[in-house]
Amino acid sequence: MKVKYGAAWVGLTAAAMAAATACGSDGAKTAAETAGRAVDKADTVMAALTRATDRTQELGSAEVRTTTDLGSGEPVAMDGTYSWGDGYALDVEMDAEAVQMQELTDSPTVRTLFVDGAYYYDIDPQPAGPLEGKEWMKIDGSAVFGESGAAAMAGGAGEGSPADSMKGLKYASDVDDLGKETVNGKPTTHYRAVLDEKDMGKFKDAFKGADSMLNSGGASITMEVWVGADDLPVRLKQDFGAMTVTMDFDKWGATKDIVAPPADQVGDLTQEVKDAGLQQG
Template sequence: MSKSAWKRAGVALTAVAVVTGVAGCQDDGDSKAAPKEAPKASAEASSGAQSHGDATKVIQAAYEKTSQAKAAKVKMTMSVEGVGAESGAIEMSGVQSWAPAAMDITMKGSMLSKGNPDAPEQMRMIMLDDVMYMDAGAKQAAEMDGKRWMKLDLGAAAGATGDKAMQKQLTGGLDNMNQDPAQQLALLLDSPDLKHIGAEKIDGLQTQHYKGTLTFEQMLKSNESSKLLSKEDHDKLIANVKKTGLKGYDTELWVTEDGYPARMDIGMTMAEGTMRVRADYTDYGTQIAVQAPPAKDTFDLFEMLKGMGTA
């Protein structure tokens, strides 16, 4: 593979890193039990701010409806300022399902192409059956016998390590990649300062706005992969994160009159800068059919690296 092709493969891996990096802000923990009935988001709007109990009921009901919907269309933006050398933004749009986990999105933005003239203006990414597929573009196809899709089977890569703990950590992270909005709602219910902000319009829809803050310790506790850490490693991770100045995650939610999340925002502020993730959801319950690219158009990066003797 030529040098430029390797650069494009690097762009694809950057895209994977972005998706998994966003996933690090999400929950993969236990579900919350939702009541059989709860007020709609607009039920308390005319009478002023909702109490903490009423806000909790609305979010529990939204969790239940979102879990049952199983799929939606999504537009997501991640922006980073002052955190490390790679400040910038990336936009993702497409469809996703969380029962079963699948995703078909298109990515574009400065974080994808920064400093790489060989990077495509946008990249399509598919997740299906624990495998990521990234469209490396027409230039890639010309140099790889028509194969423009790079396949990255993290399950196979995890198995090759021979380390059961590592296998569980890598494959468990695949579920996080899917950005399950229902689990994000479940996590927000853990916020001790959850509150109702008021009525707002989002993309022409009447919504109710909620906000809560979670500490890093609370986020880590709810994430399944953290259970693999020893107490020593867990304490070390907490100490290292505190050195960055990260005090917690500011989470905001906008719920429509139909009881579905229209928008979710997660903000993180550290000593060096900030990161914000915004996800807008529509068409809950949409029927999606995510398909893997044809095998003839795909090359397996992991197998290629193994063949070259690369660790």
Template sequence: MVMAAWKRAGVCLTAAAVVMGLAGCQDGDGGADKGGKKAGASSGAQSRTEAAEVLQAAFKKTSEAKSSKIRMTVETSGAAAEAGTVEMSGVQGWDPAVMDVTMKGGAFAVGGAGGPGQIRMIMLDGVVYMDLGEEQAARMDGKRWMKMDFKAVADASGDPEVRKQVTGGLENMNQDPAQQLALLLESPSLKHVGPEKVDGVEAQHYKGTLSFEEMVDANTSFDLLSKKERDELVAMAEKSGMKGYDTEIWVNEDDLPVKMVVGMTMAQGSMTMTSHFSDYGAKADVQAPPAGDTVDFMELLKELESLGAGSAA
């Protein structure tokens, strides 16, 4: 019984780690309301000012769209290679942040035998719901959905640091392409690479790099930290070998991003997130699963604690 409970928790925690690892770096004030050149209109190299104008126009257009379909691949290397490759596809919305996606990949094998090959994930009102499949449902009284309220988990920890980390992670969880555009606009190395075809459409390719410290300064979710805490966070990142964030964005003729690549390099390895966006304005009518089909992750943690105490007696 103890092992069964830990297996259920293992699948859930693995999925949660993947979700939090897909956090996008957001900036609530990176866009401007002035128009820019059409992304597909330039055949020659653009100056930094021209590139910024295009991305500002894309930020405005993307912000107004509020939703899109998304297809993402997350690849890791180095010491984090056990996470392998995770693929995600579905629909997302921003303002407010919602998602209804399916995730699959080697990372879920950590849940052990019987773990689902793929997981449907719904995010709504800061709560994540995960469909763990029929085999896991058999271990949970037929309830196949796991509810993970990260704020509740953080509050239960009683640790202010955990609470701050989770709050920031929740704010960043959805891959909001508008906010990624805003972040790229903050890069001092922003440049126009040139025209390229992406998924069969003409687009303009832009890239830039931000150091970890520059990312923290541009990311409003870190505003809840004091200066001392921010300095400690930057120092910790530098100690871990974090080199920064490399961002590439392809913008189509309609001033909408069709592809983004975000890369992070650390001493223990690297992670690359490649996202493809389509159908901007697609309906993102995300609904929570029925309460009767849902198990609260907090209750599972209490069960594990109880079982642990009982086995130790």
């Protein structure tokens, strides 16, 4: 069976990766080292962002509503659980038509897991080919991020998670306090930070690496975060060139465990996706 990938695997995996892009701190400069900044104000902002980062890391998981605009086509909405307490994992539902997977399932939504560095899509068993009689389609992260990016995403410290995205805020080249706003019915303080390529650490390979099938579309990432009174983010927005990802956090901690489907229910399309990516250049 020849699977029509189109934007299906690109949209799903790009959305999942971008929604939790990690910006590592290796070799980055601290905010106070940036010339021309109002030091007192910057220190206050960085202290607030550090508290929010630490709280996010501590809780280890969250229920999140994510919208990813890839710059073309319908934005991809993902609702579900993100976990980073013991490696990065997710369990979300997405609109099947928005990610062009309606040919693989009669359901209006597609359940998607990311576990141990691989994506699993809940589909209808197909009549022939590698998905014949299978309930799940598997695509390894290396087909999307390249080998180096996938190795980082599958790390044991939660790399790629919302917590790791928050870490990048502490090493941004530029930060601002944009004032008080109400988001999702909660009082928040709105912050903005710009991360240049030098601030991204090891995860820039996931965007720029020669073996990667994704590109951030720009040399910097603009991050906006709305932090509530409990020092936890209520909303996190990231702009990667033409791609924009917005995450709304509904519940923190004590979320369900995320495990891979039984092996006998899985059809692996990793190589086909890699081949399709090479053909697309």
